[in-house]
Amino acid sequence: MLVTPGVQVIRAANPSPMTGEGTNTYVVGEQQIIVIDPGPVLPAHVEQILSAAQRSGGRITALLVTHQHSDHLPAAYTLKQRTGAPILAHPSVPGVDRALDDGATVASELGEIAILSTPGHADDHLSFWLASQRLLFAGDLVAGVGTVVLSSSPGALSAYLASLRRLISLGPLTILPGHGPIVPNGVARVQSYLDHRAERDRQILTALAGGPRSVDEIVARVYPDLRPELRSMAGRNVSAHLEHLREAGLVERRGENWSRNNQTLS
Numbered sequence: 001m002l003v004t005p006g007v008q009v010i011r012a013a014n015p016s017p018m019t020g021e022g023t024n025t026y027v028v029g030e031q032q033i034i035v036i037d038p039g040p041v042l043p044a045h046v047e048q049i050l051s052a053a054q055r056s057g058g059r060i061t062a063l064l065v066t067h068q069h070s071d072h073l074p075a076a077y078t079l080k081q082r083t084g085a086p087i088l089a090h091p092s093v094p095g096v097d098r099a100l101d102d103g104a105t106v107a108s109e110l111g112e113i114a115i116l117s118t119p120g121h122a123d124d125h126l127s128f129w130l131a132s133q134r135l136l137f138a139g140d141l142v143a144g145v146g147t148v149v150l151s152s153s154p155g156a157l158s159a160y161l162a163s164l165r166r167l168i169s170l171g172p173l174t175i176l177p178g179h180g181p182i183v184p185n186g187v188a189r190v191q192s193y194l195d196h197r198a199e200r201d202r203q204i205l206t207a208l209a210g211g212p213r214s215v216d217e218i219v220a221r222v223y224p225d226l227r228p229e230l231r232s233m234a235g236r237n238v239s240a241h242l243e244h245l246r247e248a249g250l251v252e253r254r255g256e257n258w259s260r261n262n263q264t265l266s
């Protein structure tokens with residue numbers, strides 16, 4: 001499916017609660033083709049990518065990967081074998097041919113693609129900015145539907161919020177996410193994520209108003225109707241917020257319990 005002149009999306013058939021309708025693989029250009037997030041190794045998906053390149057009469061010259069999760073990276077190795085195209089990704093990605101650092105650029109038919117380091121969902125997460133079209137390939141930093149899962153590393157939420165602010169500063173018109181439909185009003189969506197996280201901070205502080213509580217107790221208050229299979233994800237999310245609130249001096253931890261920091265007035 002054509003997203004915009006010169007950019008097609010091919011959705012992998014790997015739907016799940018974590019991947020939405022499946023991974024979005026983007027095919028950029030018609031002659032010198034860049035594939036962004038090749039996706040999982042599903043034979044039909046790999047064939048679709050190859051035939052998209054064939055139809056336009058071009059060849060795949062680069063495989064760009066936003067992060068090394070199993071729904072984004074593995075088909076890069078298959079496509080590299082089939083086409084000889086190099087893998088361009090964060091230095092931590094195994095088998096990378098060209099390590100991409102923040103500020104690097106990659107030439108495409110549609111103009112230069114700028115590489116942005118945007119940790120939060122994953123420590124090695126990159127986003128790709130096509131300034132000529134004000135198009136942002138956001139990987140899993142922005143979700144076409146639902147919310148974004150954070151990395152389990154300490155400081156992930158603060159990193160994620162900083163990444164979002166950076167994306168807003170670019171003023172993207174359209175965001176092409178790793179999952180779900182394209183996001184036409186990019187700035188508004190990213191701002192809504194920042195608002196959502198600020199609201200979650202407030203809910204957690206409210207949950208702690210009655211005294212110290214464990215992460216599980218906070219989860220039960222903040223997400224009263226949560227399906228059991230999502231509980232551990234919610235726990236991780238609440239822990240990330242608590243960590244973030246602690247960095248801001250608003251909460252403190254004693255053993256398993258968290259409490260509001262009485263030194264603060266708010």
Ligand SMILES: [Zn+2]
Nearest residue numbers: 069071140178
């Ligand atoms: Zn993903």
